[in-house]
Amino acid sequence: MISSVFIAVACLIGLGFCALVFKRNLIKIAMAIVVMGSAANLFLVSLGYRENAIAPIFTSAPELWMVLPTPQSLTLTSIVISLAVSALMLSFAIIIYRQYGSLDSGKRRLSE
Amino acid sequence: MSFEDQGLSFIVKNIACVLAVPVTIFGLYIILHGHLTPGGGFPGGAVMATVAALFAVAFGKGIFGRAMRRDFLLMLESIGLGAFALLAFLGLGSTFFRNWLLGTGLFFGNAVPFGANPGFLGTAGVIPLMNIAVGLEVFAALSMVVVLIFSSEAKK
Amino acid sequence: MRGKFAAEAGEKVAVEGNERNGRLARVAVLASFCAFILLAMISVHEAGYPDAAQMDDYFIENGQVETGSNNIVAAVTFDYRGFDTLGEASVLFAAATGVFIAMGGLKK
Numbered sequence: 001m002i003s004s005v006f007i008a009v010a011c012l013i014g015l016g017f018c019a020l021v022f023k024r025n026l027i028k029i030a031m032a033i034v035v036m037g038s039a040a041n042l043f044l045v046s047l048g049y050r051e052n053a054i055a056p057i058f059t060s061a062p063e064l065w066m067v068l069p070t071p072q073s074l075t076l077t078s079i080v081i082s083l084a085v086s087a088l089m090l091s092f093a094i095i096i097y098r099q100y101g102s103l104d105s106g107k108r109r110l111s112e
Numbered sequence: 113m114s115f116e117d118q119g120l121s122f123i124v125k126n127i128a129c130v131l132a133v134p135v136t137i138f139g140l141y142i143i144l145h146g147h148l149t150p151g152g153g154f155p156g157g158a159v160m161a162t163v164a165a166l167f168a169v170a171f172g173k174g175i176f177g178r179a180m181r182r183d184f185l186l187m188l189e190s191i192g193l194g195a196f197a198l199l200a201f202l203g204l205g206s207t208f209f210r211n212w213l214l215g216t217g218l219f220f221g222n223a224v225p226f227g228a229n230p231g232f233l234g235t236a237g238v239i240p241l242m243n244i245a246v247g248l249e250v251f252a253a254l255s256m257v258v259v260l261i262f263s264s265e266a267k268k
Numbered sequence: 269m270r271g272k273f274a275a276e277a278g279e280k281v282a283v284e285g286n287e288r289n290g291r292l293a294r295v296a297v298l299a300s301f302c303a304f305i306l307l308a309m310i311s312v313h314e315a316g317y318p319d320a321a322q323m324d325d326y327f328i329e330n331g332q333v334e335t336g337s338n339n340i341v342a343a344v345t346f347d348y349r350g351f352d353t354l355g356e357a358s359v360l361f362a363a364a365t366g367v368f369i370a371m372g373g374l375k376k
């Protein structure tokens with residue numbers, strides 16, 4: 001059967017996609033993108049797991065059977081990048097609110 | 113007299129100033145021991161950037177916009193990224209990104225015996241210097257984002 | 269100078285989020301996406317027993333001698349895969365500069 005971590009990843013991606021498609025508020029859409037990015041990070045870390053292994057650090061290590069270190073390094077990069085992208089998206093939402101007075105993505109706007 | 117102009121009460125301001133010191137020291141500990149314990153430059157820089165958010169909540173918009181200067185944080189961020197690229201280019205004798213401090217007897221240059229050991233701080237070559245550079249850059253970038261979004265004014 | 273909304277100028281307002289007009293298409297997209305994700309989760313290897321671990325076994329065996337650090341994740345991030353970290357520091361710098369420009373920059 002599928003492991004519970006992969007079921008959690010699938011639920012998180014599904015919830016993020018639901019909010020991305022069905023919601024109209026710009027901040028909710030930005031938060032949905034952040035949730036989908038966090039689900040991708042969880043998937044990346046859980047791919048390198050070995051059964052009954054410790055973290056790949058040799059300082060006072062009780063045994064030498066370790067998990068894979070490469071997915072953890074890539075996830076470190078991915079977390080920082082998703083944080084930077086979310087900061088940029090939210091600052092654009094602030095600019096849109098100041099210019100047009102509303103955060104509704106369903107209303108069409110004319111430029112003056 | 114709103115929250116944005118005056119900040120919170122006098123007790124909160126004092127405790128924020130007192131708490132900023134242990135949080136910064138803990139962030140520096142995570143950055144400096146990046147080659148021995150879990151962590152490194154990126155989580156350490158993020159921990160140090162929570163001081164900016166703490167000051168933003170406690171002091172309000174007026175003083176906070178003037179105290180943490182944006183040009184100073186921009187300079188720190190550029191120094192961090194420039195130091196990281198410089199350390200990568202200094203190993204260009206044999207390869208880009210070579211660990212050029214490993215065999216020599218300078219401060220970070222000792223070798224590590226194989227297997228589990230209690231960590232020694234003077235090992236791992238150029239990795240602690242790269243951790244410090246990246247930690248400085250992440251701290252400056254995240255603090256600058258917090259300062260800019262919190263204290264930005266609408267154009268009239 | 270604020271822009272005008274299309275409704276105020278007299279035109280027809282665009283489709284709402286949960287009304288009947290575009291809802292069937294959105295539900296169809298959501299259902300196909302969920303089916304794709306479930307199919308992907310089934311075909312991933314069993315959790316706990318990765319099958320392509322030769323590179324990481326080399327990193328665990330020789331990482332301590334070649335780089336001299338106890339933390340293999342830091343050795344992979346800054347020594348074996350340092351180029352990815354350089355790209356990521358540049359992306360963080362570019363995003364911070366983007367927020368700097370968007371929020372007014374160095375004005376008093």
